[in-house]
Structure formats: structure tokens, C-alpha cells
Amino acid sequence: xxxxxxxxxxxxxxxxxxxxxxxxxxxxxxxxxxxxxxxxxxxxxxxxxxxxxxxxxxxxxxxxxxxxxxxxxxxxxxxxxxxxxxxxxxxxxxxxxxxxxxxxxxxxxxxxxxxxxxxxxxxxxxxxxxxxxxxxxxxxxxxxxxxxxxxxxxxxxxxxxxxxxxxxxxxxxxxxxxxxxxxxxxxxxxxxxxxxxxxxxxxxxxxxxxxxxxxxxxxxxxxxxxxxxxxxxxxxxxxxxxxxxxxxxxxxxxxxxxxxxxxxxxxxxxxxxxxxxxxxxxxxxxxxxxxxxxxxxxxxxxxxxxxxxxxxxxxxxxxxx
Amino acid sequence: xxxxxxxxxxxxxxxxxxxxxxxxxxxxxxxxxxxxxxxxxxxxxxxxxxxxxxxxxxxxxxxxxxxxxxxxxxxxxxxxxxxxxxxxxxxxxxxxxxxxxxxxxxxxxxxxxxxxxxxxxxxxxxxxxxxxxxxxxxxxxxxxxxxxxxxxxxxxxxxxxxxxxxxxxxxxxxxxxxxxxxxxxxxxxxxxxxxxxxxxxxxxxxxxxxxxxxxxxxxxxxxxxxxxxxxxxxxxxxxxxxxxxxxxxxxxxxxxxxxxxxxxxxxxxxxxxxxxxxxxxxxxxxxxxxxxxxxxxxxxxxxxxxxxxxxxxxxxxxxxx
Numbered sequence: 187x188x189x190x191x192x193x194x195x196x197x198x199x200x201x202x203x204x205x206x207x208x209x210x211x212x213x214x215x216x217x218x219x220x221x222x223x224x225x226x227x228x229x230x231x232x233x234x235x236x237x238x239x240x241x242x243x244x245x246x247x248x249x250x251x252x253x254x255x256x257x258x259x260x261x262x263x264x265x266x267x268x269x270x271x272x273x274x275x276x277x278x279x280x281x282x283x284x285x286x287x288x289x290x291x292x293x294x295x296x297x298x299x300x301x302x303x304x305x306x307x308x309x310x311x312x313x314x315x316x317x318x319x320x321x322x323x324x325x326x327x328x329x330x331x332x333x334x335x336x337x338x339x340x341x342x343x344x345x346x347x348x349x350x351x352x353x354x355x356x357x358x359x360x361x362x363x364x365x366x367x368x369x370x371x372x373x374x375x376x377x378x379x380x381x382x383x384x385x386x387x388x389x390x391x392x393x394x395x396x397x398x399x400x401x402x403x404x405x406x407x408x409x410x411x412x413x414x415x416x417x418x419x420x421x422x423x424x425x426x427x428x429x430x431x432x433x434x435x436x437x438x439x440x441x442x443x444x445x446x447x448x449x450x451x452x453x454x455x456x457x458x459x460x461x462x463x464x465x466x467x468x469x470x471x472x473x474x475x476x477x478x479x480x481x482x483x484x485x486x487x488x489x490x491x492x493x494x495x496x497x498x499x500x501x502x503x504x505x506x507x
Numbered sequence: 508x509x510x511x512x513x514x515x516x517x518x519x520x521x522x523x524x525x526x527x528x529x530x531x532x533x534x535x536x537x538x539x540x541x542x543x544x545x546x547x548x549x550x551x552x553x554x555x556x557x558x559x560x561x562x563x564x565x566x567x568x569x570x571x572x573x574x575x576x577x578x579x580x581x582x583x584x585x586x587x588x589x590x591x592x593x594x595x596x597x598x599x600x601x602x603x604x605x606x607x608x609x610x611x612x613x614x615x616x617x618x619x620x621x622x623x624x625x626x627x628x629x630x631x632x633x634x635x636x637x638x639x640x641x642x643x644x645x646x647x648x649x650x651x652x653x654x655x656x657x658x659x660x661x662x663x664x665x666x667x668x669x670x671x672x673x674x675x676x677x678x679x680x681x682x683x684x685x686x687x688x689x690x691x692x693x694x695x696x697x698x699x700x701x702x703x704x705x706x707x708x709x710x711x712x713x714x715x716x717x718x719x720x721x722x723x724x725x726x727x728x729x730x731x732x733x734x735x736x737x738x739x740x741x742x743x744x745x746x747x748x749x750x751x752x753x754x755x756x757x758x759x760x761x762x763x764x765x766x767x768x769x770x771x772x773x774x775x776x777x778x779x780x781x782x783x784x785x786x787x788x789x790x791x792x793x794x795x796x797x798x799x800x801x802x803x804x805x806x807x808x809x810x811x812x813x814x815x816x817x818x819x820x821x822x823x824x825x826x827x828x
Contacts, residue, residue: 187613189510223547228568228575230603239606243564243577247549254549256564256579258599260606274607276599278579282551285560285581286595290611292508 187287190505192294198504199300201339204497208304209468211496212436214248216465222246222491225440227416230262238264240416246491253279253288253502257494259298271295273328277498289502297501301493303332305436306388306410307340308468309485312434313408313477315385317342322384324377324398324421325391325413326350326359333388333412334363334371341386346371349380350391378402389413389421396423408483414446415488422484424450427460431480435461440488447486461486508608511826513615519825520621522660525818529625530789532817533757535569537786543567543812546761548737551583559585561737567812574600574609574823578815580619592616594649598819610823618822622814624653626757627709627731628661629789630806633755634729634798636706638663643705645698645719645742646712646734647671647680654709654733655684655692662707667692670701671712699723710734710742717744729804735767736809743805745771748781752801756782761809768807782807 214220223245230239239262247254259275266272275295279288291297310321321343323330334346346369350356353373360371374380381387381402388410389398398409400423413421427433427450435441438461442448450456462472464485477483535541544566551560560583568575580596587593596616600609612618631642642664644651655667667690671677674694681692695701702708702723709731710719719730721744734742748754748771756762759782763769771777783793785806798804 221549223549223564224545226544226547226564226566226577228542228544228566230568230606239603241566241575241577241601241606243544243547243566245547245549245562245564247551254562256547256562256577258577258601258608260601262604262606265605268605270605270607274605276608278597278599280562280579280581282560283583284586284589284591284595285551285562285583286591287597287613292608
């Protein structure tokens with residue numbers, strides 16, 4: 187088993203390749219070629235019940251694929267106070283022939299960031315927009331950075347609007363996006379302002395209360411909801427689901443249990459079967475759905491083992507093992 | 508993160524310590540101190556649907572414990588034909604404070620063998636037997652070896668009877684047990700012979716058909732069923748459950764889904780709630796159950812993340828990290 191560090195992994199992964207292999211994985215999933223067991227979740231709580239950490243394990247195998255993967259992602263929120271990154275993780279790549287470990291990708295969560303943003307880019311691309319369209323971003327963390335990077339690059343956009351609770355973080359993110367990618371990035375003072383300025387909106391916060399409400403939205407907007415990935419998290423008000431023309435989920439069961447879609451279903455705002463599958467959409471199975479004429483459209487992403495398999499395979503295929 | 512090899516791990520684990528920490532883990536589980544998510548399972552099949560490999564992931568955390576673990580165990584049955592071990596695995600030890608990886612125990616499945624046999628020893632010890640009692644073993648693989656080693660050592664037994672499909676493997680196992688542990692080990696020619704000779708019986712095969720039938724059993728016997736740990740496996744005929752005085756499961760839900768107990772329940776031979784919990788028994792919560800006067804008693808083991816946490820912590824506590 188080879189141990190690969192983050193420093194070795196980063197140069198092996200390009201943004202277009204990441205988006206391409208994640209798209210292939212979604213399409214393979216749509217064809218029934220991928221088996222991914224129910225993810226594991228462990229929560230870490232203070233004595234008073236307050237959550238200070240969580241760890242998720244995802245896994246996937248694909249028919250006739252040389253590898254299968256087990257991915258561990260941990261988020262421990264007190265770490266930043268002691269100078270450690272909050273997010274960490276690693277990916278174990280195993281041989282589908284022998285079950286023996288092939289490689290341990292000590293990516294410290296970097297590959298999860300990339301494969302998550304790759305799904306965001308694919309979800310964002312469902313809505314045809316003009317090159318001068320604006321991408322709105324709610325959140326200022328590292329995933330906000332990666333969503334901005336991958337979506338603008340994939341769609342050829344240059345305009346970004348950002349809102350986060352901490353205005354200085356919004357300013358800093360906009361500076362970074364301008365310097366690194368030449369984007370025209372504008373920090374804004376409310377979610378409302380971002381929504382009104384945007385054609386596509388991506389939400390990437392750990393919020394437990396809806397941040398985006400119906401009254402924030404313009405007549406037409408395409409929303410990619412990334413932040414809510416476990417029970418108790420919620421970014422998108424359930425009324426928005428009620429009035430959306432098209433609702434897409436990366437994984438129906440998972441979004442029902444962990445995503446904003448599930449919150450809306452439990453609130454009685456939308457039927458349990460009102461969503462269509464992102465893998466199916468990407469595989470061309472929903473040509474009846476016209477995103478270009480729809481007003482409010484929504485994609486709820488919770489993250490799939492299939493994405494981890496795709497991105498890990500991209501790394502391993504570029505190694506000489 | 509420190510990488511620890513099997514060669515480094517083995518000298519750190521003694522049999523009495525392994526049994527002791529696994530017992531503590533069961534008792535902690537009984538007290539509600541351990542959280543273990545539903546295990547993950549991936550199956551690997553030929554094009555004709557025949558299973559050639561499986562991979563299980565188990566995890567556990569314990570309140571106020573410095574580590575949590577994620578354990579990967581793979582069994583790929585074609586490996587032996589190409590000179591590789593069928594079983595493999597590794598244990599990832601993470602910090603409960605920061606979520607960062609602490610150690611990767613590249614034990615190649617060795618710790619799983621030991622913690623499984625430790626549970627077997629604890630289960631076997633529920634039945635008081637005389638020092639000249641005989642331990643019957645159905646199966647001749649590595650787990651049969653470890654069950655024999657840990658049960659005889661823990662109970663102070665010296666007599667073992669072995670049956671396996673391949674008689675030469677039974678002979679070889681008996682030779683090994685005699686040479687390594689000084690046991691009086693006798694290969695036998697049928698499961699019936701072993702059962703009739705034994706006071707305690709442990710079954711450690713991957714059988715999908717019941718190997719032990721009511722007519723094989725003497726009036727009084729204590730059975731520890733280890734082999735059946737996933738749907739489709741079955742070692743103990745369901746009629747035995749129907750007529751057992753005491754039925755114990757290491758984990759009710761898991762045995763219902765994966766163990767011999769579940770097969771018996773689905774066959775309508777026994778009520779779904781007829782079992783008592785091994786962790787509770789070990790924690791002294793079932794003093795009303797008298798194993799000494801009971802005739803047929805059964806313990807169904809499917810393996811718990813709590814055991815992995817216990818054995819991995821034993822290793823890590825003995826390291827200088």
C-alpha cells in the first residue's frame with residue numbers, strides 16, 4: 187500500500203478532469219453500475235449535548251472497476267481555536283480483485299472539497315445562462331472558494347457575488363477569487379442582495395436555520411444547495427421547494443434523510459417523490475425537464491461515495507504504483 | 508499519523524489483555540457509552556452473480572475515550588489461488604478530540620481475528636464447565652485456531668475436538684494446537700462426533716447451510732456461533748434455537764440481520780425478542796439466567812465495532828506516539 191500525501195495529490199488533479207470523472211461517476215450510478223452502502227455517521231458531543239465534531243464514512247464500488255474506496259471525512263469545529271484545520275480526512279483505495287489496500291490518500295479532505303465542488307459545477311450547469319451571468323455564493327469557507335472556482339471555470343462565468351455572516355470573510359474571499367481567477371467578485375451585505383444579483387446561487391454554509399427565503403429570490407434563479415448534508419442542517423426555506431419548477435437531488439434517499447429536500451418534505455411543503463435524480467439528468471434521462479424556461483430550480487447535493495471513487499481513481503490512475 | 512505494521516502490532520497484544528479489553532468494551536456498550544453506526548457491507552460478484560469477495564466497515568466511538576476507530580475487513584476468496592491471504596484489513600485510529608488520524612494499524616486482519624476470538628472466549632465462559640471439559644470446533648481456518656487458543660486459555664481447558672470438511676485440515680489444526688498450546692486435540696470425522704464429545708461447541712465456518720442439527724447434539728451443550736455474520740450464511744439449524752433454553756446475541760439488530768439467530772427468526776422457529784444481550788449478560792444484568800443448569804444454550808456472535816475500538820486502543824496505548 188502506497189501512502190500519498192496531499193502535496194503529492196494536488197498536482198495530479200485538474201479541475202476539468204475532476205468535473206469530467208465526477209460526471210462519469212454520476213452517469214455510471216444512473217446506469218446501476220455503482221454500489222454505495224449507506225454512509226456511516228458518528229457525532230461527537232460535549233457533556234451538555236453540543237456538537238463539536240462529526241465523522242462521515244462513505245464507500246463505493248463500481249462494476250468492472252479496478253478499485254473500490256472507503257472515504258473518511260471528519261469535521262471538528264474546535265480545532266481552529268488550537269491552530270488545526272477543522273476538516274480532515276483520508277481516502278482508502280482498495281483492489282476490487284483482491285480486497286487488498288492499494289493506496290492511502292492522505293488528502294486531509296482536499297479531494298472531498300474538489301469532488302463536492304465538481305458536483306456543484308455539474309449541478310450549476312443544468313441551467314443555461316449567459317456568459318455575463320452572476321454566480322451568487324452564500325458562505326465564505328473553503329468549499330465556497332472551490333464552488334466559485336469550479337462553477338465559474340466550468341460555465342465560463344466571470345461575475346461572482348458573495349455573502350457570509352462575517353463581512354470581512356466575504357471581502358477576503360472576493361479578493362482571493364479576483365487574484366487567483368481574475369473574477370469580478372463583489373462582497374454583499376445580505377443574502378437578499380446576492381440572490382437579487384444572481385442567476386445561479388450556491389449555498390455552502392453549515393447553517394441549521396434557513397438562510398434563503400422566498401422573498402429573497404428574483405423571478406428566475408437556479409439554486410445549488412450544498413451545505414446541508416446531515417440532519418439538523420438547513421439552508422433553503424422549505425417554501426422555496428414548494429414553489430420550485432424543478433427539484434433535483436444527487437441521491438434521493440440521502441437528501442430525504444440529510445438534505446434541505448428532506449426538511450421540506452417533513453415540513454409538508456413538497457411530496458416525497460417530487461425530486462428527479464441528478465445522475466439521471468446527467469445521463470440524459472430527463473430531457474422533458476426544461477431548465478432554460480423554468481423559473482425557480484433547485485439541486486440538493488449531499489455527496490455520494492461514487493464521487494469519492496471517481497476522484498480517488500483519477501489520482502491513482504496518475505500514479506505509478 | 509503513525510503507520511503500524513502487523514509485525515509491530517502482534518507483540519503488543521497478549522491474549523488475557525485482549526479478552527479483558529473486549530469484555531470492558533461489551534460492558535461499556537451495555538452501559539450505553541458506545542456509539543457504533545450500522546456497519547457497511549460491499550459485496551463483489553462475478554458476472555454470473557457468484558460472490559468472490561466482501562468488505563465490511565465497522566466503526567465505534569466511546570464516551571470520554573481518546574480515540575475512535577474505523578475498521579476495514581476484506582475477504583476475497585480467490586486470493587489463495589494466487590498465493591495471497593483471503594482475509595485482509597486495517598484499522599484507522601482517529602482522535603476523538605480533533606478528528607485527526609492518529610494511527611493506521613496495518614494489521615492485515617490480525618486484530619479482527621483476536622477480538623473475534625476474545626468475544627468467543629467471553630461467550631464460551633458463560634457456561635461453567637469442568638477443567639476436563641472438551642471444546643468442540645467446527646471449522647479449520649484461522650479463526651478456528653484463534654477460538655481454540657483463546658477459549659482453552661481463558662477457561663483452562665486442555666481437550667479439543669475438531670471437524671472440518673477437509674479431514675487433512677482438521678488433522679493439521681489439531682497438530683498445531685497440540686504443538687503450540689499442548690492441547691489434546693482430536694480430529695473427528697463428523698460434526699455429530701464433535702458435538703457428542705463436547706461440552707462447549709464453537710462454529711467458525713462460512714457455511715450457507717446449517718452444519719449443526721438437533722440430532723447432532725448431546726443433552727447438554729453450550730454453542731458459540733461465530734461463522735454466520737452476513738445474510739446468506741447459516742451454521743446452526745433453526746430448530747436448535749427453538750429448543751434452546753437461553754439464546755444470547757452480541758448485538759440484537761445485527762444478529763437479526765446477519766446471524767444464525769435471524770435465520771431462525773425468519774424461519775418462524777423463535778420469537779424476534781427471544782434473545783438476551785451478551786453485553787448485558789457480561790455486565791451482570793441477567794443473573795436470573797442460569798447457564799449451569801440449562802441444557803442447550805447458544806451465543807450468536809456477529810462482531811461489533813466496540814471490539815475493534817477496544818483492541819485498537821490496546822495497541823495504541825502500548826505505542827509511544
